[in-house]
Amino acid sequence: MKSNEFNLDDFLPYQLSVLSARMNRLLSKVYGEQYGLSIPEWRVLVHVARREKMSVRDIHKCVNLEKPAVSRAVTKLEATGLLIKSTSEDDHRLVDIELTKDGIEVLNNITPKALVYEKELLSSFSTEENTQLYALLERLHDELDKYPDAMPRKPRADGRPRGLVK
C-alpha cells in the first residue's frame, strides 16, 4: 500500500481512540455536570467504594491511573468532602482512604446514570453481539499483553479471571 492511500478511518488505533474520546466526552456529562468530577476522580471513587479502606497504591494498581493522578484525585475528593484520608496505623507510609456518607451518596446517584448511558449505547446490540464485543476487546487486550511497550494491564478489581461475561 502506498502511504498516500493509507486511510486513517480504517486504522484500528485511530478508530478506538476517537470512539473512546467521544464516549468519555458523553459520560463526562454524568461525572462532571452535577458534581464536577473528572474521570480520574470518578475512577477513584468507584474503586474505593469496593472496600472499607484502600490505599493510594491499591487504587493505582487497579484503575489504570498514574500514581500522581490518584494522589491528586484523592486530595481533591477529600477537599470536596467525598472521602477521608488518614495515615494507616499499621504502616505510616500508607494512607487509608474511606468514602464519606456524601461520597457514597454521590456515587449512588451517579452510577445508575452512567449505567443507563452504557445500556443505551448498547441498546441496539443483541445479547450475542454484546458478548462478542467484550470478547473481541478482551482479545485485543490479550494481544497487547504481549508487547512490553504497551503499558501493562491492571488486574480486575474483583479478582475474577478476565474474559468471563458479566
Added chain:
Amino acid sequence: MKSNEFNLDDFLPYQLSVLSARMNRLLSKVYGEQYGLSIPEWRVLVHVARREKMSVRDIHKCVNLEKPAVSRAVTKLEATGLLIKSTSEDDHRLVDIELTKDGIEVLNNITPKALVYEKELLSSFSTEENTQLYALLERLHDELDKYPDAMPRKPRADGRPRGLVK
C-alpha cells in the same frame, strides 16, 4: 445494582479508554521513537498525504483534532521540514499545506510499520471476527451520533460511506 458492586472492569467506556490508551502507547513507538512525531502530528501527516494541498480547516474537519492542535502540529512539522505552509492565492485566510519530499519519505517509512502493528494485534482474528469488530465499533459510533454531547464524528477522508469493510 448497589454502587459498591459496580465494577469498572466491566464498564464499556472504561474498557475502551484503557484499550485505546494502551494501543496509542504501543504505537507511539512507531510514530515517536524514530522521528519524534506525536499522535496529532502523525494524523496530520497522514491526512495531508492524501491530496496535493490541504488547509488547516480541511485537516481539522477530518482527523478529530481541535483547530489549535492542527495548527500547532502543522507548525512543528514545518519546523522539522516535513511540510511547507504557504498562504493560498485564492483566499488569503487559507493556508496551503504540502508535504515535502522528506515528509513523504518519513511517511513511507512509518506507515508500513504502523500497519504491521495493526495486523499483529489482529493476527488472532479470523476474517469474520475482524469484520465484526469494525462493525460493532461502527455501531457504537452510530449510537453516539444520537447524542449531541458526544462530539460529532468527522466524515471519512475518502468520502466513502461508512461501515463498509475495507
Added chain:
DNA sequence: TCAATTTCGTTTCACTTGCAACGAATATCG
C-alpha cells in the same frame, strides 16, 4: 543495632490540551 535499600505518597516541572479570544481576510447585505 544501624546503615543501605525499598516503598509510599506527594511535589515539581516540562509538556500537552481545550477553550476562548483575537487579528486578518473574506462574504453578506443594505
Added chain:
DNA sequence: CGATATTCGTTGCAAGTGAAACGAAATTGA
C-alpha cells in the same frame, strides 16, 4: 460601495498529564 458578520488560523491561558525527584517510613541484612 460600505458597514456588519463570518471564516480562518494563531495565540494565550488555565487545567490536566507523565516522568522523575523527593522526604518520610519501613524493610533488609550485615
